Amino acid sequence: MVITKNDVLKIVDKIVEVIKENKEYLTELDAAIGDADHGINLDRGFDAVKQKLTTLPETTDIGTILKTIGMTLVSTVGGASGPLYGTAFMRAGQVVQGKNELSEEDIVKIFEAALDGIKQRGKAEAGDKTMIDSIEPAYKALKDSLENNIALPEALNRAANAAKEGMEYTKNISARKGRASYLGERSIGHLDPGATSAYLMIKSFSDVVNLS
Amino acid sequence: MVGIVLVSHSRKIVEGIYELASQMTGGKVPIGIAGGTQDGRLGTDATEIMEEIKKVDEGEGVVVLVDIGSAVMSAQMAIELLGEEYEGKVKIADAPLVEGAIAASVEASIGSDFDKVLLVAEEAKKLNKF
Numbered sequence: 001m002v003i004t005k006n007d008v009l010k011i012v013d014k015i016v017e018v019i020k021e022n023k024e025y026l027t028e029l030d031a032a033i034g035d036a037d038h039g040i041n042l043d044r045g046f047d048a049v050k051q052k053l054t055t056l057p058e059t060t061d062i063g064t065i066l067k068t069i070g071m072t073l074v075s076t077v078g079g080a081s082g083p084l085y086g087t088a089f090m091r092a093g094q095v096v097q098g099k100n101e102l103s104e105e106d107i108v109k110i111f112e113a114a115l116d117g118i119k120q121r122g123k124a125e126a127g128d129k130t131m132i133d134s135i136e137p138a139y140k141a142l143k144d145s146l147e148n149n150i151a152l153p154e155a156l157n158r159a160a161n162a163a164k165e166g167m168e169y170t171k172n173i174s175a176r177k178g179r180a181s182y183l184g185e186r187s188i189g190h191l192d193p194g195a196t197s198a199y200l201m202i203k204s205f206s207d208v209v210n211l212s
Numbered sequence: 213m214v215g216i217v218l219v220s221h222s223r224k225i226v227e228g229i230y231e232l233a234s235q236m237t238g239g240k241v242p243i244g245i246a247g248g249t250q251d252g253r254l255g256t257d258a259t260e261i262m263e264e265i266k267k268v269d270e271g272e273g274v275v276v277l278v279d280i281g282s283a284v285m286s287a288q289m290a291i292e293l294l295g296e297e298y299e300g301k302v303k304i305a306d307a308p309l310v311e312g313a314i315a316a317s318v319e320a321s322i323g324s325d326f327d328k329v330l331l332v333a334e335e336a337k338k339l340n341k342f
Contacts (some may be wrong), residue, residue: 037254044251071259074289078221078248078255080282083289086258121285179281 001152003102007212008062012053012069014204016046022200029193033180037079038193045077045085061100066093066110080178081194084118084131091117104146104155111139111159122177129175129187131194137162138202156206160199167191167199214320214329215242215268218313219261219278219287223248229313236314237321242268243313256283261290265302273326274302275333277312301326305333312336 019026019042026039052072056065070090074082091113096106115135119125126136141162145155170192175181180192216233218226226245233243244264249255265274276287287304294302303326305312316333324332 040253041255044249044253074286075257075259076249076251078253078257078282080285082255083258083282083285087289121289 001104003107003152003209005062005065005100007208008065008102009053010212011205011208012049012065014208015201016050018200018204019043019046019197022197026193026197029191029196032190033175033183033187034193035079035179038081038197041077041079042081042085042197045073045082048072048076061096061098062102063093063095063097063099066090066096069093080122081131081197084121084194087117087121088114104152107152108139108143108146111135111142115139124177127173128177129170129173129180129192129195130177131192131198133170133173133192134163134166134195134198134202137166138199153206153210156209160203160206163199163202167195170195213241213270213323214272214316214326215244215265215270215274216313216316216320216329217244217246217261217264217268217274217276218309219245219256219276219283220247220309221254221256221279221281221283223252225279225309229310232310233313233317237317241317241320242270243317244268256286258286258289258293261287262293265290265294265298269298269301273329274298275316275320275326275330276302276304277307277309277316277333278304279309303330305330307333307336311339315339 023039023043027036030036030038049069049072066089070086074086092110095109095113124130124132126132138159142155142159145158174185175187180187218229220226226247230243230245244267246260246264278284278287291302312333315336316329319329319332
């Protein structure tokens, strides 16, 4: 199964929509352990993404679309999620430069590049109570599933489930990165907002592919 | 002259430090400021930081001073976005924003080179208030 450019645009639309729906929720999560702006920031960023994508020529390839999303997030989000998700999308764009459809292998590469980009930018690892706690298990589930010849929609479904488990796990650990790390042990009991928004994005990806 | 770029989540913070540092250096040092988002929220914007670095660059290097959290990441990203042309010529000082900015600006104003300005900025974190 391949993911076409049209699918990519549908996935982005879905992410824009889901972030908007969860704007208040993400901000509430951030109010508990951060600076109460995650939902608002991401919503502004993805609104700008939606706007920006309408200005791209029809012939724009998927790599350029992803890089444009990254640059837009970097310049509009404001908080740490700007450079983090910005780097993720830009790195993802680099590995599929010039492509107008994505193979299953390309999708694994995109996840890998995004994950590595976030790790490098944030100097964080799994277990630090960050977006990595959702993305890394999702990447592993996707890769394992595809290597075991599971069809892409189901592989993405498993990735989304793994991201959800990873997100839920952040509730049990204390933050070692970002504003929440100032709270140390007191951050236990709260979901990480970044892990939550990352899960929502991965779930959006899976939902669009499973419905089409 | 070495350029300075000040980065904060708050536009008012960098405007204030700019005012202070410009007064102390008689406006001689090119100082850029990047703070807040384009729509007036608190935050940092890597592309704004990149533009400010380009603006203050006179060919002798640019020292970037940042506040907390995403300011560091956005500044690192800005430097990456500038590409090879600026490699090694732009660095983030591991220094407190206010003290570092003033120390760096004064040092730049007397014509010191990039390494010296960066060093003096970083030494500002050892300054005792009493």
